[in-house]
Amino acid sequence: xxxxxxxxxxxxxxxxxxxxxxxxxxxxxxxxxxxxxxxxxxxxxxxxxxxxxxxxxxxxxxxxxxxxxxxxxxxxxxxxxxxxxxxxxxxxxxxxxxxxxxxxxxxxxxxxxxxxxxxxxxxxxxxxxxxxxxxxxxxxxxxxxxxxxxxxxxxxxxxxxxxxxxxxxxxxx
Numbered sequence: 001x002x003x004x005x006x007x008x009x010x011x012x013x014x015x016x017x018x019x020x021x022x023x024x025x026x027x028x029x030x031x032x033x034x035x036x037x038x039x040x041x042x043x044x045x046x047x048x049x050x051x052x053x054x055x056x057x058x059x060x061x062x063x064x065x066x067x068x069x070x071x072x073x074x075x076x077x078x079x080x081x082x083x084x085x086x087x088x089x090x091x092x093x094x095x096x097x098x099x100x101x102x103x104x105x106x107x108x109x110x111x112x113x114x115x116x117x118x119x120x121x122x123x124x125x126x127x128x129x130x131x132x133x134x135x136x137x138x139x140x141x142x143x144x145x146x147x148x149x150x151x152x153x154x155x156x157x158x159x160x161x162x163x164x165x166x167x168x169x170x171x172x173x
Contacts, residue, residue: 018121018133020146025050025137026119030107031090038083038105040137047080047144047167048137049160052122054129054151056088056096056106064132064154069102071157078164080136085109085116087129122148136163139171 019025025040032038040048051068053061065084068075075082082104088096093106109116109130117123117130124131134155136145145163149155
C-alpha cells in the first residue's frame with residue numbers, strides 16, 4: 001500500500017484535521033531549487049515558520065510572501081527560519097523568488113502533488129492547492145501555533161510574531 005492509499009484509508013473524506021499545538025510536525029524533504037532539497041529536520045534546534053500558500057503569482061500570495069520578506073529580520077531576531085511551501089514546481093518558485101527578491105526558501109510540494117500539505121491537513125483536494133496556512137514549529141519539531149486563513153485573505157504576520165515572542169519567553173523561563 002502506498003502513502004496515498006494509506007492516507008485515503010485513514011481519512012476517507014480526503015482531508016485530515018489541521019495540525020495544531022502539541023502535534024509533532026511531520027518531517028519532509030522537498031525541492032528548494034531545481035537541484036537542491038531541504039528537510040524540516042535540517043532546522044532542528046530553532047523555531048521554523050511554515051507558510052503554506054496556494055500558488056506563486058497570485059495577487060494575495062505575492063503580497064503575503066513579500067510582506068514576510070520585508071519583516072524577515074524580525075523572524076530572524078526571534079531565532080526563527082521562514083519557509084514558504086506551495087504545490088508549484090521548483091522552476092516556478094525560482095522565477096517567483098527572483099521577481100519578488102525573496103530571501104527565504106520556497107519549497108515545491110509538487111510531486112507527489114500536495115503530499116506535505118496533506119500531512120499537515122491543509123491540502124484542498126477539489127482545488128489542487130494548499131490552504132493559506134501558517135505553522136510555528138518549535139526547536140524540537142512540535143507545532144506551537146497554527147492558523148488557517150480564508151484562501152483569499154492575507155493572514156499578515158501578527159499571529160506569527162506573537163507566537164514566536166511567546167515561544168521565546170517560554171524558552172527563557
